[in-house]
Amino acid sequence: MNKYAIIVAGGKGQRMGGDIPKQFIPIHGRPVLMRTLDVFHTYDESVKLIVVLPAVQQEYWNELCDEYGFRVPHRLAIGGDTRFQSVANGLALVPDNEPEAVVAVHDGVRPFVSHEVVAACYEGAFKLQAVIPVTEVVETLRRLETEQTDGSSETVDRTCFRLVQTPQTFRAEVLKTAYRQEYSPFFTDDASVVEAMGFRVSLVAGNRENIKLTTPFDLKIAEVLLSDCR
Numbered sequence: 143m144n145k146y147a148i149i150v151a152g153g154k155g156q157r158m159g160g161d162i163p164k165q166f167i168p169i170h171g172r173p174v175l176m177r178t179l180d181v182f183h184t185y186d187e188s189v190k191l192i193v194v195l196p197a198v199q200q201e202y203w204n205e206l207c208d209e210y211g212f213r214v215p216h217r218l219a220i221g222g223d224t225r226f227q228s229v230a231n232g233l234a235l236v237p238d239n240e241p242e243a244v245v246a247v248h249d250g251v252r253p254f255v256s257h258e259v260v261a262a263c264y265e266g267a268f269k270l271q272a273v274i275p276v277t278e279v280v281e282t283l284r285r286l287e288t289e290q291t292d293g294s295s296e297t298v299d300r301t302c303f304r305l306v307q308t309p310q311t312f313r314a315e316v317l318k319t320a321y322r323q324e325y326s327p328f329f330t331d332d333a334s335v336v337e338a339m340g341f342r343v344s345l346v347a348g349n350r351e352n353i354k355l356t357t358p359f360d361l362k363i364a365e366v367l368l369s370d371c372r
Contacts, residue, residue, distance in 0.1 A: 143243075143244055143263065143268050144240055144242050144243045144244070145186060145188060145189045145190065145243075145264055146189070146190045146191075146192065146236050146245045146246070146285035146314070147190070147192065147245070147246045147247075147248060148194060148219075148229060148232035148233065148236075148245060148246070148247045148249050148296070149175070149178060149182075149191060149192065149193045149194065149216075149249075149250045150194045150221075150225060150228050150229060150246070150248070150348075151165040151175050151178075151194060151221075151249075151250025151251070152194060152196055152210075152225070154163065154197065154252075158176060158225050164251050164355060164356070165178075165251050166199075166202070166203070166206060167355075169294070169355075169361060169364045169365060169368060170365065170368040172210065173206055174250070174251055174253055174355055175203070175250045176206075176207075176210060176212050176214075177192055178187050178248070178249075178250050178252060178253040178354070179193070179212075179216060180253075181254075181255055181257070181260065182246075183214045183215075184257070185257045185260045185261065190217075190302055191215065191216035191217070192216065192217050192219055192232045193217070193218055193219070193237075194218075194219045194220070194228045194229070194231060195218060195219075195221055195339045196220070196221040196222050197220050197221070197295070199221075200218055203218075217235055219231045219232040219234070219235055224325060225329075226325045226329050226335065227325070229247055229321065229335075230321045233293070233318060233321055235317070236314055238318070240314060241315075242268075243313070243314035244264050244267045244311060244313060244314065245311065245312055245313075245314050245317050245334045246260070246267075246309035246311040247308060247312075248309035249308045250357040251354055252287040252308055252352055252353070252354050252355070253355070253364070254351040254353060254364070254367055255308070255309065255348075255349065255352040256277075256349045258349070259307075259309075259346070259347070259349050260309060262346045262347070263275060263309050263311035264274070264311055264312075266311065266346050267312050268313070270342075270344045271312065271316050271341060271342070272310075272311075272313070272316055272336050272341050272344065273310075273311055273312075273313045273343065273344045273345065273346050274304060274307070274308075274310045274331075274333050274343055274345060274346070275306075275307045275310075275346050275347065275348030275349075276304035276307065276345050276347070276348055276354070277304065277305045277306070277348045277349075277350055277352075278301075278304065279300040279301075279304065280300075282297060282300065283297070283298050283300045283303060284296060284297055284298065285297075285298045288300040304345065305348075305352075306333070306351075307348040307352050308331075310331060310333050312336060314330070315333070316336060316341055317336065318334040319339060320335045320339045320341065321335060323338065347362070351367055
């Protein structure tokens, strides 16, 4: 199996409330994006890493790599106007006609995915073509009654739902086929792109710590998680 990982890191950090894009914010003295790349590199040094960044951020990223002495091998792709285009640009760096290639697509601001989940995603995709990591819903869910104007809602069976994480992982030929179709606003993640082409997506167990760092509160959680690792 030839493993690739497309790390999508095009955030602007608007919900963080600061000037630094969220993927570059340091947690415990190291930028988030570097910690994310470290996970894949320490899992398996043979994973070919592709980092998708907006063109205007790439010089700054290279400066950070020099500043922190970051030497994990990776290639850069230019981010697009949509996540769909960003993934497509990263996917263009994965060779065609590589029968045993498996591609993981991961959020650059999810630095706490476990090695066990990464391994399960690669192995699952190699066997089943397309897998995504998920966790159970532990809180009560209510569905809004959209046709009502009084704010009516009802409880739904949470056992029928799962929370989706990344890395969403696919046989390379499956993902490349899916990303040749036209973009749709209904594509909320890579699984939805693949399903639109008729491929079946299977589920594997994720890890609860694999949170997406989006808000200042998430950074506080990240600091605690890193403190527990010491």
